[in-house]
Each structure stands twice: as structure tokens, then as C-alpha cells.
Amino acid sequence: MVSARVDHADVIVVGLGPGGEDAAGRLAEAGLDVVGIDERLVGGECPYWGCIPSKIMVRSADLLAEGRRITGHAGTAMVHPDWRLAARAVREATADWDDKIAVDRLTGRGTRFVRGTGRLTAPDQVTVADADGNETEIRARRAIVLAVGSEPAVPPIPGLAGTPFWTNHEAIEAAEVPRSLLVIGGGAIGLELGQAFNRFGTAVTIVEGMPRLLPGEEPEAHELLLRVLTEDGLDVHTSALVGSVAYRDGVGFTTNCERGERLTAERLLVATGRRTDLARLGAVAIDVDPDLRALPVDDRLRVVPPVGGRPGVWALGDATGKGAFTHMSMYQAEIVVRGILGQGGAVASYHAVPRVTFTDPEVGAVGLTEAQARGKGLAVRTGYADLASSSRGYVHRVGNEGFIKVVADETSGTLVGATAAGPYGGEILGALAVAVHGRVPLEVLREQIWAYPTFHRAIGDALRGLGTT
Known part of the structure; x- marks a missing residue:
């Protein structure tokens, strides 16, 4: 039998991944009465199935590859993989998929936690159903934050449904x-x-x-x-x-x-890929088409601005469609918190979003690709440098394949995108991300002194590949 009760809070946060948890905690520390809702593990995808455990697996696999490269370069070695060690490290990092530490961290910051499935049932209300089907209607006095994340998108391939496939x-x-x-x-x-x-x-x-x-x-x-x-x-x-x-x-x-x-x-x-189920979220309650791929937000992450004393609805993370990255949700959480607290500040900007694929070699990228820049009608020049050629100091290093590619807008004289692929590609990306984010003029970048022998000095070679106007 379903029972219902009514609760109230200043702010309701639906979804407690990295961004949702951070927003809930900071708002509670600011003195607001905050309720955080999640049906899964507090902390979200990243610490349990995403960024952290996957990089443990990747790092363990990279060690095996490095060991196999010893022979012929530094001695001899026989490598015997043992998955049990990597699996144990993953279980330890995830606390065997237990979120007690995360829940305690959240409540320790002053947030009330409700385990259950939250859905919008009115512009100012979220209804939460627990595992037994009991429902709680929670009404927001000041704001609702939708940080529901995403789930694996399973294509409708004939025969796939019902099989024990992995995500x-x-x-x-x-x-x-x-x-x-x-x-x-x-x-x-x-x-x-x-x-x-x-x-x-x-x-x-x-x-x-x-x-x-x-x-x-x-x-x-x-x-x-x-x-x-x-x-x-x-x-x-x-x-x-x-x-x-x-x-x-x-x-x-x-x-x-x-x-x-x-x-x-x-x-x-x-x-x-991944998807956000807006129908399950109850997006229709705030006049959002449930068939959309993402929640429509303005540059302050508002889906519904607060009007006439009514609470506003904000969104952050995967559900906004701006990039399914932990760093994106944390960036957006900062803007959402400032908005709810009335602190103003900078609006959201997505011209320099960094992303890294942690393969070996790594592929780090920021901003626009060449094709995306041309698709926006920009007058584009590109520069390219081969890592192995640029990093001559590493001629004895094994596994130094890769490149730097930069994409410049001739009109503004700045970089609008860049890719660093190779060893430490995600770390090399840092310098490029700063250049794109800060819209640093090309003439200033060309004056940069790049340390030798490093991989990042290939950035200088790529910039020279742009030529001059």
C-alpha cells in the first residue's frame, strides 16, 4: 500500500553525483534547508563506475604495457597479468559499491538525505518514491536543482534486449x-x-x-x-x-x-553513449518536452527562472547536454549555487571545455575541432606537430607516438581549439586549455619559451605550423 506524506525545504536537489552533492552541501552550509534525493549511490557515476575505477583499470593495464616494453630497451622482463589485483583495487576504491562514507559526508555538511526516485510533480514540488513504493511530496520554498545525471544509452538492436550484455x-x-x-x-x-x-x-x-x-x-x-x-x-x-x-x-x-x-x-x-530520461524525471511538470535530449538551460543554468516569489528550477551536469564530464558538473554547480544565493558572478561559458580519452596514447582536446570551427563559419588555420619529432630528447623512449594540433581563428587571432594526443596527452592539454579559455593572442603564445626536452614543447612547433598572416 502506498502512503504519502508532505515535507518542505528551501532547496531540493534531485541527483547527488559530484555536482549535485557539491551544490547541496554548499547551499546547506550557507544556511538553507536542503534535501538531497538519489535512488542510487551518493557520489554518482564517477566514483563507482566512471572516472575513478575505470582509471584504476587503465593504469593497471598501462603498467602491463610498460613492463612488456622493457625487453629490448632496458633489459628483459616477463609480464604475467593478474586481473584479481586490479579488481581488488577497484573494489577498495568504491568501498565495494557502498556509499556510506559519501552519505555521511553529505549529511555532515547539513543536507537532509532521502533515498528514492525523485520526479517533478509540480513546478515547486518533487515526489519521492522509496523502495517500498511509499511516497513523500517535498515542496521547495526557494529552488529545485536537477542534477540527475545520465545512464547508458542502449540502442534498439534486434535481439539485444534480454541478453546479459554489459554496460x-x-x-x-x-x-x-x-x-x-x-x-x-x-x-x-x-x-x-x-x-x-x-x-x-x-x-x-x-x-x-x-x-x-x-x-x-x-x-x-x-x-x-x-x-x-x-x-x-x-x-x-x-x-x-x-x-x-x-x-x-x-x-x-x-x-x-x-x-x-x-x-x-x-x-x-x-x-x-549516455542518455537522460526526462520523461521519468517528470519534466512535463515544468513545461519541458520529455522527448528532448537535455534540459534547456540559460547561461545561469536556469530551466525556470524564479518569478514572483515562486522557486526557480536549475539544472547541472549531464542533463544539461553540455558535456557528460565530472568537471562540467562541478563547474556548473558553482554557477547554480551563486544563482540560488543571489550572488551573481560570471555566467556559463563553454568555449573551452576540456576532455580526455584515457587510452594509451591519451587523447586530450579542448574547444572546437577543425571541422566544428569551419562549421561555425570561422576563418580557420591549423598547425600540426608530430610528438616523436618534436621531442627529440626522448628518442630512446618507447611509446612516444602522438601529435599536437591547434586550430586558430584568423579573425580573432586566437586558438579556438586544440588536441594533444600521445603520452601524458591529458596533462599537455592544460597549457592548451588555458590558451583557449583565456583567448590568448597567437603572438603572445609564439613568445612562450617551452622547456626542452619535453612533450609539451611540441605546442611551439604546432604554433609555428600555423604560419603568419
Whole structure:
């Protein structure tokens, strides 16, 4: 039997991933009565199935690769992978998928926590259903913050539903490595996990429907990763649309691609992006089309501005469609908190969003790709530098493949995008991200002194590749 009760709060935060948790905690510390709602683990995707455990897997796999590079360069070595050690490290980092520490951290900052599924039922109200079906109607006096995150997007491939396919959750929680793994999706998640499992001994096949791996990044990143992954033994198929999936217990998965490939594996990982279910959230209660891909927000992250004493509705994180990154949710949380507290400050800006794919080599990028810049009608020049050539001080280093590519707008004389692919690509990206974010003039960047011998000095070579006007 469903029972209902009514509660009130100054602020209701639905979704307690990194950004939602931070916003709830800061608002509570500011003296507001805050209720935080989540049906899953407090802390969200990042600490349990995303950023942190996946990078433990990636780092462990990278150690194996480095060990295998010793022979012929620094001595001899025999590497024997042991997945149990990596799996144990993941379990320890996630507290075996227990969020007690996170809940205590949240409530310790003054937030009231409600475990359950929250949905909008009025412009100022969220109804929460717990595991037993009991409902609580919570009415906001000042604000509602929607930080519901996203979930794996599973494509409607015939035969897929009902099979024991993996998403990133099952892959991260795996106690053993499969003999073989078929990955549908050649984006960041599919490539990171696919390469990691391969280095632990799994035969991995990547199937990507678009013509390129990392289709949202520069084509040079695809070319680099395709070469490296293939050399490492992964079987990579691009422009390959999966037409059907079949599963037999004890045998595994069989996929049939529309152009004729028939691929088999013990396990199947679906890594085809993420989605936010606005219908389940009850977006219609605030006059938002539930079929939209993301919540429409203004430059202060408001979905519904506060009017005439009525509470406003803000959104942050994946649900805003501005990038499914932890750093994006934290950036947006800052703006949301200032907005609710009436502190003003800078509005949201997305011209210099950084992103990193933690493959080996890493692919770090910021701002616009060349194609995106041209698509916006910008007068574009590009510069390119090969890492191995630019970093001559590392001629004896193994695994120094990569490049720097910069995209400049001739009209403004600044960089509007850049990619750093190679060893420490995500770290090299820092200098490029500052340049794009700060709209640093090209003539100033060209005056920069780049330390030698480093990989980041290739930025200088790429800038020289732009030429002068």
C-alpha cells in the first residue's frame, strides 16, 4: 500500500553525483534547508563506475604495457597479468559499491538525505518514491536543482534486449576477465575499457558505426588510435552498423553487421553513449518536452527562472547536454549555487571545455575541432606537430607516438581549439586549455619559451605550423 506524506525545504536537489552533492552541501552550509534525493549511490557515476575505477583499470593495464616494453630497451622482463589485483583495487576504491562514507559526508555538511526516485510533480514540488513504493511530496520554498545525471544509452538492436550484455557498470565490476569481448561503440568508454581488457589477456573486437573512432574528435586522433590499437592486437571495425545480436548460454554473443561481418565473443559491452530520461524525471511538470535530449538551460543554468516569489528550477551536469564530464558538473554547480544565493558572478561559458580519452596514447582536446570551427563559419588555420619529432630528447623512449594540433581563428587571432594526443596527452592539454579559455593572442603564445626536452614543447612547433598572416 502506498502512503504519502508532505515535507518542505528551501532547496531540493534531485541527483547527488559530484555536482549535485557539491551544490547541496554548499547551499546547506550557507544556511538553507536542503534535501538531497538519489535512488542510487551518493557520489554518482564517477566514483563507482566512471572516472575513478575505470582509471584504476587503465593504469593497471598501462603498467602491463610498460613492463612488456622493457625487453629490448632496458633489459628483459616477463609480464604475467593478474586481473584479481586490479579488481581488488577497484573494489577498495568504491568501498565495494557502498556509499556510506559519501552519505555521511553529505549529511555532515547539513543536507537532509532521502533515498528514492525523485520526479517533478509540480513546478515547486518533487515526489519521492522509496523502495517500498511509499511516497513523500517535498515542496521547495526557494529552488529545485536537477542534477540527475545520465545512464547508458542502449540502442534498439534486434535481439539485444534480454541478453546479459554489459554496460560500463558490469565491466567495472567484473571479477574475472572474459576470454573475448565485443565492444559496440568506439568512443571514450569503449576504447578505454577495451584496451584495458586486451592488455589483461582478453581478445577484444571494437565495432563503431561511424567512419572514425572517437568520431567527435580530430580525424588524426582516429588514425593514431586505429594504428596503435591494431598493433596491440585489437580487432577494429569502423563504419560497421550492428544489425542483430544473438546470445546462447555457455557459448556467448554473435553479432551480425549490416555489411556482412559476423562477430562472436564471450561477452558484449555496449558503449554507445549516455542518455537522460526526462520523461521519468517528470519534466512535463515544468513545461519541458520529455522527448528532448537535455534540459534547456540559460547561461545561469536556469530551466525556470524564479518569478514572483515562486522557486526557480536549475539544472547541472549531464542533463544539461553540455558535456557528460565530472568537471562540467562541478563547474556548473558553482554557477547554480551563486544563482540560488543571489550572488551573481560570471555566467556559463563553454568555449573551452576540456576532455580526455584515457587510452594509451591519451587523447586530450579542448574547444572546437577543425571541422566544428569551419562549421561555425570561422576563418580557420591549423598547425600540426608530430610528438616523436618534436621531442627529440626522448628518442630512446618507447611509446612516444602522438601529435599536437591547434586550430586558430584568423579573425580573432586566437586558438579556438586544440588536441594533444600521445603520452601524458591529458596533462599537455592544460597549457592548451588555458590558451583557449583565456583567448590568448597567437603572438603572445609564439613568445612562450617551452622547456626542452619535453612533450609539451611540441605546442611551439604546432604554433609555428600555423604560419603568419
